[in-house]
Amino acid sequence: MAVSSFSSSSAAAANHHGCFLRVNARFLLRHHQQGGRSRRRCPSVVRPLMASLVAMAPAAAAAARVSRRTASEEAVYEVVLRQAALVEEAAAAPGPPRRRWAEEDVAGSWGLLGDAYDRCGEVCAEYAKTFYLGTQLMTPERRKAVWAIYVWCRRTDELVDGPNASYITPKALDRWEKRLEDLFEGRPYDMYDAALSDTVSKFPVDIQPFKDMIEGMRLDLWKSRYKSFDELYLYCYYVAGTVGLMTVPVMGIAPDSKVSTESVYNAALALGIANQLTNILRDVGEDSRRGRIYLPLDELAEAGLTEDDIFRGKVTDKWRKFMKGQIQRARLFFDEAEKGVAHLDSASRWPVLASLWLYRQILDAIEANDYNNFTKRAYVGKAKKLLSLPVAYARAAVAS
Numbered sequence: 001m002a003v004s005s006f007s008s009s010s011a012a013a014a015n016h017h018g019c020f021l022r023v024n025a026r027f028l029l030r031h032h033q034q035g036g037r038s039r040r041r042c043p044s045v046v047r048p049l050m051a052s053l054v055a056m057a058p059a060a061a062a063a064a065r066v067s068r069r070t071a072s073e074e075a076v077y078e079v080v081l082r083q084a085a086l087v088e089e090a091a092a093a094p095g096p097p098r099r100r101w102a103e104e105d106v107a108g109s110w111g112l113l114g115d116a117y118d119r120c121g122e123v124c125a126e127y128a129k130t131f132y133l134g135t136q137l138m139t140p141e142r143r144k145a146v147w148a149i150y151v152w153c154r155r156t157d158e159l160v161d162g163p164n165a166s167y168i169t170p171k172a173l174d175r176w177e178k179r180l181e182d183l184f185e186g187r188p189y190d191m192y193d194a195a196l197s198d199t200v201s202k203f204p205v206d207i208q209p210f211k212d213m214i215e216g217m218r219l220d221l222w223k224s225r226y227k228s229f230d231e232l233y234l235y236c237y238y239v240a241g242t243v244g245l246m247t248v249p250v251m252g253i254a255p256d257s258k259v260s261t262e263s264v265y266n267a268a269l270a271l272g273i274a275n276q277l278t279n280i281l282r283d284v285g286e287d288s289r290r291g292r293i294y295l296p297l298d299e300l301a302e303a304g305l306t307e308d309d310i311f312r313g314k315v316t317d318k319w320r321k322f323m324k325g326q327i328q329r330a331r332l333f334f335d336e337a338e339k340g341v342a343h344l345d346s347a348s349r350w351p352v353l354a355s356l357w358l359y360r361q362i363l364d365a366i367e368a369n370d371y372n373n374f375t376k377r378a379y380v381g382k383a384k385k386l387l388s389l390p391v392a393y394a395r396a397a398v399a400s
Contacts, residue, residue: 134351148195240276244268252345267340274333313374349396
């Protein structure tokens with residue numbers, strides 16, 4: 001299940017949420033280690049949540065659980081550091097950003113870049129209406145760049161989730177990755193590529209998150225089970241967390257932000273993880289009918305549930321209890337992501353915050369459906385969306 005959007009309750013029994021506590025405590029430890037400008041101080045916005053997670057864990061194991069990262073988290077964190085370094089290097093360079101090639105080289109025979117960006121905007125307006133509305137508040141250059149990134153992500157997602165998905169092979173994804181490398185070098189294949197090629201020439205965007213998203217598509221070709229949340233975390237990063245890393249250089253960081261660049265990127269990563277976890281919880285029934293289970297199998301077993309329970313699709317007390325824990329985890333990632341919104345450039349906060357709030361409400365809808373995500377699709381109604389937008393705008397306007 002690839003990413004489909006561009007984008008807490010009280011603690012339950014500790015042994016049921018062991019993996020949840022372990023992973024989120026390590027996630028927050030990254031902020032503890034990298035949070036301040038000196039990369040030593042723990043930001044005040046992180047410390048209370050980190051402390052609460054440790055308090056929820058069994059006392060004897062709490063210290064061990066927050067003292068190490070998994071291999072998956074280490075791999076993701078290296079990408080975060082690499083992109084953050086690019087942004088800091090660009091910020092330190094005087095004058096306007098240097099383009100890696102001339103505009104006429106990027107556009108080539110595909111005509112004006114303006115037309116290419118307009119086409120990207122049309123796709124964004126059709127498939128991500130709320131987010132598109134929010135981009136209207138951005139500067140023209142940032143707005144166009146976000147459109148270009150969105151379209152590339154959508155096209156990549158369509159490779160494995162679109163109408164021709166059954167014909168996609170690993171070799172096809174290899175060709176798509178080679179095409180990505182070419183557009184980063186200023187050799188676009190079509191108008192959409194030209195827009196992204198121009199974008200990455202103007203903003204300090206690293207190619208690795210784009211490659212990692214393709215890796216997530218590769219996983220969808222052969223992998224339909226995840227043994228633990230550690231495995232699922234990496235998948236969520238590939239197909240959704242990468243979007244945050246791609247877009248922060250375009251969104252921009254507030255000039256008066258007092259937190260480290262890494263902290264802003266960690267928040268963007270958290271939003272991607274939260275969005276994908278929400279996708280997974282919303283689409284349990286749909287995925288099961290395709291023979292897929294995107295839930296941690298070890299946590300299912302701890303809850304007394306099996307794969308057959310998923311395929312039968314019956315809501316039981318065990319399922320409700322399990323779902324409460326999964327929703328709680330997603331909400332914690334949303335909470336962590338929201339803290340980073342205030343540190344984005346002021347013109348970029350509203351679309352991000354509106355998207356976050358609207359997506360988080362899908363979790364409320366799952367609860368309202370009595371956790372029946374087998375046969376009922378959780379969604380946020382149009383009226384509720386419209387009511388959320390001005391509130392998100394007001395909140396973004398006063399964020400500091």
